[in-house]
Amino acid sequence: MDDYGPLLVRLVLIVPTCSAALLAYFPDDRATGRLNAVASFITFLASTSLLVVRPAPTAFLIVDDVNVVFILLNTFVGFTTSVFSASYISHEIETGRLTPAYLRFYHAMYQGLMFSMNLALLANNVGLMWVAIELATLTTVLMVGIYRTPAALEAAWKYFILGSVGIALALFGTILVYLAASSAAGEGLDAMAWSVLVTRAAEFDPHLLNVAFVFLLLGYGTKVGLVPLHAWLPDAHAEGPTPISAVLSGLLLNVALFAVLRFKMVMAANPGALAPGPLMVALGLLSVLFASFMLYRRHGIKRMFAYSSIEHMGVITFAFGMGGALANFAGLLHMAFHSLTKSAIFFSVGHIAQIKGTQNMTEIRGLTVSHPVLGWGLVLGVIAIVGLPPMGIFMSEFLIITSTFARQPALAIALALGLLVALGALLLRLNGLAFGDPVGSDARSQASFIPMFAHLALVLAAGIYLPAELVAWFQYAAGLLG
Amino acid sequence: MDRLALDVAHMFAGGLVLVSFMLLYQDRMFGLLNIFALHALVVSLSVAWQAYIQLAPHLYITAGIALVVKAIIIPVALHRIIVRLGIHRTIETIGGIGRTMLAGIALVALSITVMLPITAAAGTLTREDLAFSLSVILLGLLMMISRRNAVSQIIGFMSIENGLILAATAAKGMPLVVEISVAFSIIIALIVVGIFLFRIRERFDTVDVHALERFRGSL
Numbered sequence: 058m059d060d061y062g063p064l065l066v067r068l069v070l071i072v073p074t075c076s077a078a079l080l081a082y083f084p085d086d087r088a089t090g091r092l093n094a095v096a097s098f099i100t101f102l103a104s105t106s107l108l109v110v111r112p113a114p115t116a117f118l119i120v121d122d123v124n125v126v127f128i129l130l131n132t133f134v135g136f137t138t139s140v141f142s143a144s145y146i147s148h149e150i151e152t153g154r155l156t157p158a159y160l161r162f163y164h165a166m167y168q169g170l171m172f173s174m175n176l177a178l179l180a181n182n183v184g185l186m187w188v189a190i191e192l193a194t195l196t197t198v199l200m201v202g203i204y205r206t207p208a209a210l211e212a213a214w215k216y217f218i219l220g221s222v223g224i225a226l227a228l229f230g231t232i233l234v235y236l237a238a239s240s241a242a243g244e245g246l247d248a249m250a251w252s253v254l255v256t257r258a259a260e261f262d263p264h265l266l267n268v269a270f271v272f273l274l275l276g277y278g279t280k281v282g283l284v285p286l287h288a289w290l291p292d293a294h295a296e297g298p299t300p301i302s303a304v305l306s307g308l309l310l311n312v313a314l315f316a317v318l319r320f321k322m323v324m325a326a327n328p329g330a331l332a333p334g335p336l337m338v339a340l341g342l343l344s345v346l347f348a349s350f351m352l353y354r355r356h357g358i359k360r361m362f363a364y365s366s367i368e369h370m371g372v373i374t375f376a377f378g379m380g381g382a383l384a385n386f387a388g389l390l391h392m393a394f395h396s397l398t399k400s401a402i403f404f405s406v407g408h409i410a411q412i413k414g415t416q417n418m419t420e421i422r423g424l425t426v427s428h429p430v431l432g433w434g435l436v437l438g439v440i441a442i443v444g445l446p447p448m449g450i451f452m453s454e455f456l457i458i459t460s461t462f463a464r465q466p467a468l469a470i471a472l473a474l475g476l477l478v479a480l481g482a483l484l485l486r487l488n489g490l491a492f493g494d495p496v497g498s499d500a501r502s503q504a505s506f507i508p509m510f511a512h513l514a515l516v517l518a519a520g521i522y523l524p525a526e527l528v529a530w531f532q533y534a535a536g537l538l539g
Numbered sequence: 540m541d542r543l544a545l546d547v548a549h550m551f552a553g554g555l556v557l558v559s560f561m562l563l564y565q566d567r568m569f570g571l572l573n574i575f576a577l578h579a580l581v582v583s584l585s586v587a588w589q590a591y592i593q594l595a596p597h598l599y600i601t602a603g604i605a606l607v608v609k610a611i612i613i614p615v616a617l618h619r620i621i622v623r624l625g626i627h628r629t630i631e632t633i634g635g636i637g638r639t640m641l642a643g644i645a646l647v648a649l650s651i652t653v654m655l656p657i658t659a660a661a662g663t664l665t666r667e668d669l670a671f672s673l674s675v676i677l678l679g680l681l682m683m684i685s686r687r688n689a690v691s692q693i694i695g696f697m698s699i700e701n702g703l704i705l706a707a708t709a710a711k712g713m714p715l716v717v718e719i720s721v722a723f724s725i726i727i728a729l730i731v732v733g734i735f736l737f738r739i740r741e742r743f744d745t746v747d748v749h750a751l752e753r754f755r756g757s758l
Contacts, residue, residue: 218696267657268657
């Protein structure tokens with residue numbers, strides 16, 4: 058079985074690459090959506106095999122217990138989003154918002170994005186990871202601007218400039234980490250390999266690591282969407298195609314956070330280095346409080362859920378910043394639940410915005426009356442995202458707050474305040490969106506509801522009963538995060 | 540020879556900081572482009588010198604990319620775009636050259652006080668190059684926030700990138716430098732194509748999301 062290991066790891070990367078090339082030239086614009094979904098499904102299957110097969114790390118690729126969680130989540134949501142994307146895109150062709158040429162480009166970029174995110178997660182080399190995250194930024198920039206409206210171009214441009222500055226800072230941090238490592242681990246590839254960095258971190262120069270971590274946190278933190286580096290995020294979510302909003306919120310933010318976590322592990326392994334926790338806690342808490350108050354003033358439906366993503370990335374960063382087995386465990390859970398829930402919400406929001414022809418929430422009312430399935434899907438999604446029981450997010454947020462309360466009561470109170478404020482804002486908006494007299498078009502949609510309800514069912518099931526194997530697996534990964 | 544190697548490397552890196560300052564006060568579009576070409580030329584010379592003294596032939600590729608792409612192709616392309624967009628007569632308001640320059644000097648002082656103490660273990664060459672490259676990066680950021688025009692912003696970004704290339708070559712034996720510089724060139728090519736295709740004249744007035752939302756009315 059071991060012989061197949063390296064092949065399976067590469068399959069997670071090769072399938073998206075080949076399908077990106079294929080989709081770029083595929084002439085039939087009806088079948089491309091389905092082909093995209095099939096390719097994503099094969100990638101997901103290949104990634105599930107990594108649970109069983111664990112090849113030895115090479116100079117460039119590594120599979121360990123931490124990144125397997127991220128890769129599985131990434132390929133799974135990538136697959137369900139591609140199913141949603143197929144029905145979303147067929148509506149866009151009918152209304153003529155996208156031409157066949159743009160469609161081919163869109164699908165090629167979708168697979169390109171999957172490739173670069175998987176590469177960033179699998180990379181055993183900090184330089185390679187940086188290149189992969191940069192590639193992921195570029196592909197999403199191109200997709201955010203795909204509608205070519207002034208607003209879309211503006212959003213893409215802003216994302217591009219802020220994202221580029223972010224990754225420039227991250228590269229400087231990466232160079233400093235290499236410098237710190239090369240004095241202990243020798244020059245060359247070893248000094249950039251995760252497997253080496255984590256095990257030998259104690260020998261590195263702590264002062265260099267401190268400065269490096271500040272650059273890395275600010276750089277990759279821009280991509281996570283932490284306040285005050287979040288300015289690109291709401292516009293990119295609002296103006297791009299909705300499948301991309303789902304992938305951005307559900308996956309790309311996680312990938313950037315994963316990069317921060319990897320470097321946090323290196324910092325934690327060095328006794329002389331600055332504790333990375335307080336910095337992450339501060340940025341996380343700031344994001345939660347800022348985003349939750351901002352939720353009240355939103356008018357665009359996608360923009361509102363984008364702010365909710367900032368809030369949740371703040372919660373996750375806060376949890377990992379607190380550190381310790383319990384908070385890390387809760388952070389990992391919260392990350393998985395947020396990815397599933399937020400992408401489910403965007404699936405329903407995508408169809409809603411298509412039917413109503415607007416994102417303005419004052420023109421969307423009474424969805425449970427006019428479109429019961431979509432409307433109740435949205436209600437369920439919002440109930441999950443604000444952290445009401447019995448959904449999974451309730452459990453992870455509860456764990457984060459209680460574990461924090463035991464150590465830093467003041468921080469726990471501030472976090473709980475942010476979460477309550479966000480809950481108020483979202484439920485207030487949901488009341489208008491879902492109930493009352495319907496406003497606007499009540500056209501039927503040929504939506505595929507399976508991805509949305511599959512995600513919500515997973516979050517609900519996990520909230521009620523979390524299998525012991527899953528708990529053990531997440532706890533082990535959480536232990537490794539330090 | 541050792542002493543000479545160090546002095547020449549020092550000259551190029553210091554020269555890069557100086558050219559970054561020159562970028563800060565250019566208020567004519569073409570002047571800005573010419574100074575940027577000089578910036579790219581200095582960085583490519585600096586990288587080539589590092590390749591020579593570190594006996595690292597692959598760095599010549601990075602130097603070549605910097606020279607061909609950033610000192611020749613991009614300035615020529617931007618020159619055409621500026622003419623096409625009709626902004627070649629534009630005098631950019633930079634908002635107080637004196638204040639910008641003072642802020643720049645403060646940033647250089649900051650990067651030297653940050654970088655020199657923490658790199659005590661590294662060689663002299665690495666230490667100084669890192670301090671200089673952080674200065675170039677911070678000056679590039681300053682330029683990006685003090686300009687409104689999309690073309691000037693890109694030039695600011697490219698000067699940041701030059702600073703990063705300087706840092707990457709100064710970190711002796713760092714792998715993937717060539718790959719990283721290729722990845723950067725792709726970004727820049729895309730930005731330039733983007734400006735050209737979409738005729739982005741102005742940087743959108745602010746990066747403040749609330750303002751943008753207000754401008755757009757209902758959304």
